[in-house]
Amino acid sequence: MERRALQILIAIAALVPVLGGGVGVAHGALAFGAWPGAGADSQDRYLSGLLMAIGLAFWWCVPKIEKRGPTMRLMTFLVVVGGLSRLAGVVITGDAGKLGWTLGMELFVAPALCLWQARVSALASHRPPQGSSSPPRPSRAAWS
Numbered sequence: 001m002e003r004r005a006l007q008i009l010i011a012i013a014a015l016v017p018v019l020g021g022g023v024g025v026a027h028g029a030l031a032f033g034a035w036p037g038a039g040a041d042s043q044d045r046y047l048s049g050l051l052m053a054i055g056l057a058f059w060w061c062v063p064k065i066e067k068r069g070p071t072m073r074l075m076t077f078l079v080v081v082g083g084l085s086r087l088a089g090v091v092i093t094g095d096a097g098k099l100g101w102t103l104g105m106e107l108f109v110a111p112a113l114c115l116w117q118a119r120v121s122a123l124a125s126h127r128p129p130q131g132s133s134s135p136p137r138p139s140r141a142a143w144s
Helices: 002-013 015-032 038-061 069-093 102-125
Strands: none
Touching: 002 015, 002 038, 002 102, 015 038, 015 102, 038 069, 069 102
8 A cells, every 4th residue: 555655646746847847848948938049948948858757767667666766766866956956046046936846846755755665665575475474484494
């Protein structure tokens, strides 16, 4: 049940980078207001593609979540670095704009889901084999 809840929450949370990245790829810098020029638009589309890829990687983790620890940790690292970069922008400019709410996703939700994935992975590795109701018992020879 805990595994299923984690899978559902990761699938929902990954909607943010997939949809946000998709909007950025489709609309470029215009998604955020006035046309800044071709260079800024190109950079925005590129970074939006990376954002979308991060969300897709989180979705890739969902079916076998208990086995996807390395990918979860890498994606979480990327998200946290992005969040810290956004936070630096807030410190420098004093405003995160209309995307300020994403700081919570980047600095709290993603790390919490990563820690939860580690727990689910640890629980899964201590589970008895399928079809067995209890762990195997040692033979008498092991006690001699």
